[in-house]
Amino acid sequence: MSSQDFYRIRRLPPYLFAEVNQMKAAARARGEDIIDLGMGNPDLPTPQHIIDKLKESVDDKRTHRYSMSKGIPGLRKALAAYYERRFGVTIDPNTEAVVTLGSKEGLANLAQAITAPGDVILSPNPSYPIHPYGFMIAGASVRHMPMTTGSDFMSELAHAVQHSVPTPSAVILNYPSNPTAEVVDLDFYKEVVDFCHKKGIWILSDLAYAEIYFDDNPPPSILSVPKGREIAVEFTSLSKTYSMAGWRVGFAAGNKTLIEALTRVKSYLDYGAFTPIQVAATAALNGPQDCVEEHRQIYKKRRDILIEGLAGAGWDVPSPKATMFAWAPLPEDFLEMGSMEFAKLLLSEAEVAVAPGVGFGEYGEGFVRIALVENEHRIRQAVRNIKKFMSNRDAHIQAWRKNKNAESKDDK
Known part of the structure; x- marks a missing residue:
């Protein structure tokens, strides 16, 4: 064996x-x-003011008990404030946001929550491994969409949907992309949302690199698109933005149905990140951004x-x-x-x-x-x-x- x-x-x-x-x-x-x-x-x-907040919170013995699987209220509110100031998007911290143990865990657990054996999931290729394999572990059939130099995403998406049986239940996006570093604009998201809305396909967008950009065009959020929150959920992370990779703090935000499904699965699997880490993460989002x-x-x-x-x-x-x-x-x-x-x-x-x-x-x-x-x-x-x-x-x-x-x- x-x-x-x-x-x-x-x-x-x-x-x-x-x-x-x-x-x-x-x-x-x-x-x-x-x-x-x-x-x-x-x-x-990691910036010193975040570390200082962690130390301060660790000294409070009350924080050493079980935390909250969906994230402490203050951190979810901080995420909502981030979305408001960064993207002009208003999200409900109670029904449209959940704290995850990094975006990787969030993606994998959402896959478990929404996937039935035989479901077809569309994933760009090349891609970060958890995008296709999180769904593969959950029992889905993953259809890879070639994203080579010169590929047109919408053409590949339309082709994959046309030739998939059953109709794909979800498509994964990742911009700015790991590994290709490709970026897209809001018009791209509008086109994808319009197509997937008509076809009844969920959109899972990985926005982990939203704050590492080098020109005057900050990467947009798919939740900024009209109808985006009707079919999309977006994953973000503090790992790269604040150099907190080992802290394992990420988020999912967007569609209430998807957030509810992820929250329910997580409630059976974990009690959330250590509370002092969540308190420090709140300080990261609410504190100075220089x-x-x-x-x-x-x-x-x-x-x-x-x-x-x-x-x-x-x-x-x-x-x-x-x-x-x-x-x-x-x-x-x-x-x-x-x-x-x-x-x-x-x-x-x-x-x-x-x-x-x-x-x-x-x-x-x-x-x-x-x-x-x-x-x-x-x-x-x-x-x-x-x-x-x-x-x-x-x-x-x-x-x-x-x-x-x-x-x-x-x-x-």
Whole structure:
């Protein structure tokens, strides 16, 4: 017997980042200085006023009891205030908002709440893994919509709906996108809402990167669209905005029916985050927001150093308009080896870890995701390492081909 004998485990593919992560751990164990630009794990410190509020709340012994599964009232009210000032959207903190243990948990538990075996869910590909696999674990059939360079979302959506039986029950959106860093405007949301409203399809929008943007157009909320709240729920998080990834605080807001379903499932599964964490999260949303702008500018400067440096190394990577990621097409000479082998080669030869695009779905092949989670000095060092690696590309490619041929002979 093994874990593969369990139904839900059998539905999950191998974790494609595991091999790179094992190589990274082994290299560090050997004393190698690996610059980790793979995982989107914020390195910036949580702002001090949030930490101070956590400490203050921890000293109150009453906060050590069970909390509230749907989130303490003050935090839900703070979320409503955020939506009002940021998006001009009024939400009811009692019926249209629930606090989650990060947006990832919220997405997974909503999938459990609204999915029946055999339901069809539409998910862009490439995508953040929880988007399709949360529903797959829940028993749904996931139809992947190719989102490659030049793809038109509405065309792919219409095609997927036309050729799905039964009619899809939900579609997942994620803008700004992880991993591709693509952004959309309010007109895009209006078109999606109009289409899905007519077809009776729920919309689940992941807006985790709403506050990490680099131009004068802040990412919009789908709840700003007329009829949006009739069919959509939106997930946000404090993980990236306030560098609180390990705190596990996120939110779902929007359609009352979906919020009620998620709240009910959560009531059976958890008692909510530790109350002092929720109190500190309230301070984050209600307190000074200059820290958000400071973090945004830090990521922007890192982005510019990375993109300009890679261009100087002979690797042209589009400059992301948002998120803490660059979605980098493989250099042409390395296309034949694919994103996994390229990521492994970059780790072993340049001591730089990146995430292979294929780990985000089959249509992520041909790309790697580079995270802006090291300081400027380290990113410059990564660029120097990559430049040296690129200058020896012919030797690296020939060595890779030789190893591949040797492995092919051994398989025979």
